[in-house]
Amino acid sequence: MTSEAVVHGVEWTVKELFVYPNEFIYWSIQIVMYPYMTGLVAGAFVLSSLYHVFGQKDLKEIAQFSLVFSLALLPVAALPLLLHLQQPLRAMEPLLTPHFTSAISAFGIVFTAYALIVISEIWFVYRRYFVDQVHELKGKEGFANMLRLNVYRALTMGSFDISEEALRVDHKAAKILAGVGIPVACFLHGYAGFIFGSVKANALWMSPLMPVIFIMSAVVSGIALCMLTYIVIMEWKAFRKRRTEGVTAAIEIKGAETDIINTATKYLLGFLVAAISLEILDLIFRGYTAMKSWDILRSVMYGKDFINIFVLQYTLGNLVPFVLLLLPGRTLKRTVVALLLVLFGVFMMRWNVVIGGQAFSLSFSGYMHYHIPIIPHSVETFKEGLFGALTVIVTPFVLFWMINKFVPSLERGEEAKY
Amino acid sequence: MSCSRRDFLKQACGGTLASVLPVSAFTFLSPEEARAAVENANVRWAFLVDTRKCVGCGLCVKACKNENEIPYDAPVTRTWVERMGGRDGFIDNVINGEEIDPDNIAKAFFVPKLCNQCDNPPCVQVCPVGATYQTDDGVVLVDRDWCIGCGYCIMACPYGVRFFHPVHKVADKCNFCYHRITKGMNPACVESCAFDARRIANLRDPDDPVTKIITTERVAVLKDEYGTKPHVFYIGLDENVR
Ligand code: SF4
Ligand code: SF4
Numbered sequence: 078m079t080s081e082a083v084v085h086g087v088e089w090t091v092k093e094l095f096v097y098p099n100e101f102i103y104w105s106i107q108i109v110m111y112p113y114m115t116g117l118v119a120g121a122f123v124l125s126s127l128y129h130v131f132g133q134k135d136l137k138e139i140a141q142f143s144l145v146f147s148l149a150l151l152p153v154a155a156l157p158l159l160l161h162l163q164q165p166l167r168a169m170e171p172l173l174t175p176h177f178t179s180a181i182s183a184f185g186i187v188f189t190a191y192a193l194i195v196i197s198e199i200w201f202v203y204r205r206y207f208v209d210q211v212h213e214l215k216g217k218e219g220f221a222n223m224l225r226l227n228v229y230r231a232l233t234m235g236s237f238d239i240s241e242e243a244l245r246v247d248h249k250a251a252k253i254l255a256g257v258g259i260p261v262a263c264f265l266h267g268y269a270g271f272i273f274g275s276v277k278a279n280a281l282w283m284s285p286l287m288p289v290i291f292i293m294s295a296v297v298s299g300i301a302l303c304m305l306t307y308i309v310i311m312e313w314k315a316f317r318k319r320r321t322e323g324v325t326a327a328i329e330i331k332g333a334e335t336d337i338i339n340t341a342t343k344y345l346l347g348f349l350v351a352a353i354s355l356e357i358l359d360l361i362f363r364g365y366t367a368m369k370s371w372d373i374l375r376s377v378m379y380g381k382d383f384i385n386i387f388v389l390q391y392t393l394g395n396l397v398p399f400v401l402l403l404l405p406g407r408t409l410k411r412t413v414v415a416l417l418l419v420l421f422g423v424f425m426m427r428w429n430v431v432i433g434g435q436a437f438s439l440s441f442s443g444y445m446h447y448h449i450p451i452i453p454h455s456v457e458t459f460k461e462g463l464f465g466a467l468t469v470i471v472t473p474f475v476l477f478w479m480i481n482k483f484v485p486s487l488e489r490g491e492e493a494k495y
Numbered sequence: 496m497s498c499s500r501r502d503f504l505k506q507a508c509g510g511t512l513a514s515v516l517p518v519s520a521f522t523f524l525s526p527e528e529a530r531a532a533v534e535n536a537n538v539r540w541a542f543l544v545d546t547r548k549c550v551g552c553g554l555c556v557k558a559c560k561n562e563n564e565i566p567y568d569a570p571v572t573r574t575w576v577e578r579m580g581g582r583d584g585f586i587d588n589v590i591n592g593e594e595i596d597p598d599n600i601a602k603a604f605f606v607p608k609l610c611n612q613c614d615n616p617p618c619v620q621v622c623p624v625g626a627t628y629q630t631d632d633g634v635v636l637v638d639r640d641w642c643i644g645c646g647y648c649i650m651a652c653p654y655g656v657r658f659f660h661p662v663h664k665v666a667d668k669c670n671f672c673y674h675r676i677t678k679g680m681n682p683a684c685v686e687s688c689a690f691d692a693r694r695i696a697n698l699r700d701p702d703d704p705v706t707k708i709i710t711t712e713r714v715a716v717l718k719d720e721y722g723t724k725p726h727v728f729y730i731g732l733d734e735n736v737r
Contacts, residue, residue: 084569085646085659097608097655098575103646162662163644167624170643176625181647184623275719277617278653369720439655440737 085163088458089450094443102435102447105461107161109431110469112180112269112291113424115154117473118298119149119266120193122258127344129255131196135340143303144202145486148195149477154265155188157469160460169261186267191261198254200232201247203484207232228483241370266295273430280370280441281377281434286359294350298423300345304338305416308409310487338412342402349419353395356426373441381436381444386429390469394422527681536602538632539698539726540671543705544607546731549692551576551605555684562672562683564662564706571658573669574609574684579735606736609684610635610656610669611717611725616669618648618657627666633698633726634673653721671695698726 086101121143158166175182200494207229213225267288274287294436360378363371378386398415401407432447450462459465479485481487511661559574560567579602619627625643629635642665649657649666660667672682676695680686685693696705708714714728718737729736 084571084661085664087570098570099649099658100655101658103649105658158645161645163646163659164642167641167643170624170641174624174641176622178620179623180621181623181645272647276621276650277650387546439653442737 082387083455085457087459089448090341091446091448091486092438092443093446094438095440096438096443096445099442100438102432102445104161104431104435105447106449106463106466107157107461109163109427110157110466111154111422112266112273112295112431113427114469114473115216115266115269116291116295116298116423116427117302118150118154118191118260118299119292120145120148120296120301121157121303122262122299123296124300124303124341124344126255126259126262129252130259133340135336138334139303139337139341140305141202142307142486143299144195144199145480145484146306146473148199149480151192151195151478153469153473155184156472158184160465160469180268180275183268185260187261187265190257191265194254194258194261198251198258199484201233201251201254204233204236204247205239205244206485208237211237217361232483245431254418263292267292273434279434280368280374280437280438282430286355287408290352290359291349294423295354295388295427296348296467297345297352298420300341300348301416301419301423304341304345305413305420306477308338308413308416312409314487328335337408338409340414342407344354345419346402349399350414370441373437377433377436377444381446382429382433385425385433390425390429394418396427416446500635537697537699540612540633540676541696541698541706541709542609542612542671542727543694543696543709544727544729544730545692545694546604546606546736547717548690549576549605549607550690551578552689554687554689555607555693558683558687559669562675565701566661567597571661571667574607577606577608577736579604579606581735596662601642602733604731604733605727606732607684608654608656608717609727610671611654611723611727612671614724614726617651617653617721617723622650623647630673632677634670634676636670636673637666637668639663642666653718653723654725669681 084101086103086105089105090101092100124136124148125140125144128136135142159165162168171182172185176187177183178438210229211226211233214222214229217226270288270291273282273291274284276282363374396419401411401415401418404411435445435447436443450458453459453462453464496519517549553576556572556574556576559565560572563573565572612634614633616629619629619635622628622642623645624641624643626638627635627648628638640659644659644665646666648660649659652668652671657666657668672680675682682693682695685695696709697703698706698709699715700706701710708730709728712730714730715732716725716728718733719725
C-alpha cells in the first residue's frame with residue numbers, strides 16, 4: 078500500500094468479532110473536540126448573559142470576561158470540523174450549496190449569525206473604551222502608540238459620540254444582543270446534539286434527548302472553564318502585584334472574589350444536576366425498553382467502556398466535583414480542583430458519545446476500539462491525533478491573550494467602568 | 496439596434512426550432528425511449544441476491560474492485576460476501592480436531608452485501624452539500640468533485656456500505672455500476688458471478704425476468720426497521736443475517 082492509499086480510520090481502529098469490512102472509527106478525536114469546544118462557547122456566552130440580561134450584578138466582572146472569552150473560543154468551534162474533513166479545501170461548500178435536509182449544512186449559517194451577535198455585543202459594551210483610548214493616544218509619540226491609535230480608531234468605526242444618551246443606547250443594544258444570543262448559542266450547540274441524535278443508524282446516538290443533554294452539559298463546561306480561567310488569571314495578577322508592589326497593594330488587588338465564584342458555582346451546580354438527570358433518564362429508558370440494540374449497548378456500556386463511562390465520566394467527572402463544591406468550607410483550591418474535574422467529566426461525556434457510539438458494529442455482533450494516535454507520522458495522524466486535539470485546546474487561550482490586548486475584559490473595580 | 500425584443504424572440508425561437516427539427520426528425524425513438532427521455536419514470540433499478548446459489552467464491556468482489564478502481568489491498572470494498580451460520584463460520588465438521596454434529600453446520604451459507612440504493616436514503620438526507628444524491632432511476636451516487644469528506648453519510652448508512660476512497664479521499668460506495676447499467680450492460684459483479692446469485696432488475700419493467708422473481712416469489716430486505724426502503728432483495732435470508 079502506498080502512503081497515498083491509506084484508508085481513513087485503519088490507523089486507529091482495532092476490530093473485534095464480526096464487523097463489516099468498511100466500518101472504522103471514522104469520527105475520531107476531532108469530532109470529540111467539536112461538541113466540546115462549541116459547548117464551551119455556548120456556556121461562556123450563557124454565563125455572560127446572566128449578567129447582561131438578567132442583571133446578576135455580582136457576576137459583572139466574570140461576565141465581561143466570559144463574553145470576550147467566548148469570542149476567543151468561537152473560531153475554535155469550527156477548527157475541529159475543518160481538521161477532520163477529508164477535503165478541507167472544500168470547507169466553504171456547505172455555505173455555497175447548503176443541502177438543508179442535513180443537520181451539518183446549517184452550521185455555517187448558525188455559526189456566522191452567532192459570531193456576529195458576539196462581536197457586536199462586545200462592540201457595544203466596549204465602544205466607550207475604544208473612544209477613550211483614541212482620545213488618550215492622540216497626542217502620543219512612538220510607533221506602538223500610532224499603531225494602537227489606528228487600531229482603536231478602526232474599532233470605533235467612526236462613532237465617537239459618548240454622551241449619556243448614546244451610552245444608554247449602547248447599553249440597551251448590548252442587552253438585547255445578549256438576550257437574542259442565548260437562544261442562538263443554545264441552538265448552535267443543541268443542534269450539535271441533533272447531528273448525533275438524528276443518526277438513526279447509530280443505536281447509541283439516536284435519542285431526542287441528545288440536543289438537550291448537549292446544551293446542559295455545554296453550559297456546565299462553559300461556566301466551569303470561565304470560572305477556572307478567571308480564577309487562575311486573577312490569582313496570577315494578584316500574585317504578581319504582591320511580588321512587585323508589596324503587601325499594601327495586594328490588599329487592594331484582591332484575587333478572584335469569593336462572592337463571584339459562589340454565585341457562578343450555584344449556576345454550575347444547577348446545570349450539572351440537569352445534565353446528569355437527563356443522561357441517567359436516557360440510560361434508564363434504553364435499559365427499560367431494551368430494544369434490539371440494547372444487548373450490544375449494554376455490553377459496551379457495562380463492559381468495554383465501563384471505566385470510561387461510570388468511573389471517569391460519572392464518578393470522577395460528575396459526582397466527585399459535585400461533592401467538592403457542595404461540602405461546606407470550600408476553598409479556592411478545592412474549587413479549582415472541582416472545576417478541572419467538571420471539565421474533564423464533560424470531555425469524557427463527549428468522548429463516550431462520539432467514540433462510544435462507534436465502539437460497536439452495525440452488525441451488533443462486533444466491536445471496534447479506538448487507539449488515538451500519539452506520535453504523528455503523517456498529516457492525518459497529526460490532525461486526528463493527540464497533537465491535533467492539543468492544538469484545538471491551546472488556540473482559544475492564545476486568541477484570548479491577543480484580543481485582551483485591545484479589549485480589557487479583566488479590569489475590575491474602579492477601572493471596570495466599561 | 497433596431498431589433499425589438501419581440502423580433503429577437505421570434506428569430507431566436509425560429510432559429511432554435513430550425514436547428515433542432517432536422518435532427519429529431521430523423522431520430523426514431525421507441526415509446527420506452529421517448530418516455531425515458533421525458534422522465535426516467537420507467538426505470539427503477541433493483542438487485543436480487545439469491546443466497547442459496549452463492550458459493551462464496553468472491554469473484555464479484557474482485558470484479559468490483561477492478562471495475563471501480565478501488566485499490567486491491569485496501570481493506571475497504573463496495574461489495575463483500577459474508578459467511579453465515581454453522582459453528583462460528585466453519586464449513587467442515589471437524590473443528591480443532593473435535594467432531595461437531597453436522598446438524599450444527601447445515602445452515603452455513605453466504606450473503607453478498609452491497610449498497611441497497613434505498614428509496615429513502617439517509618445518506619442523501621444528511622449530506623451537507625448535496626454531493627450524495629439520488630437519480631431518477633433510484634440509484635444513489637456520490638459527486639467526487641463536490642464531496643467535502645465529512646463522513647456524515649458513512650455514519651448515517653445503517654448497512655455500513657460506505658467508506659472513504661483511499662485515493663480520492665471522498666465518500667464512496669456501490670452504485671450498481673451506474674456507468675454500465677445505463678448503457679444496457681450488467682454490473683461487473685453480476686457479470687462475474689458464475690452461479691447467477693447476483694442479478695440486476697428494472698422494477699418498472701413488468702417483463703423483466705428478475706422483476707418477476709422479486710414480485711412473485713418470497714424475498715426479503717435487510718434492516719427494514721430503519722425505514723430506508725432498501726432495493727436489494729434477498730432470497731433465502733435468515734434471522735441471523737444483519
Ligand atoms: S444502503 Fe446506505 S449508502 Fe446505500 S442508499 Fe442506503 S443508506 Fe445510502
Ligand atoms: S462525506 Fe461527502 S458525500 Fe458524504 S455526507 Fe460528507 S460531503 Fe456528503
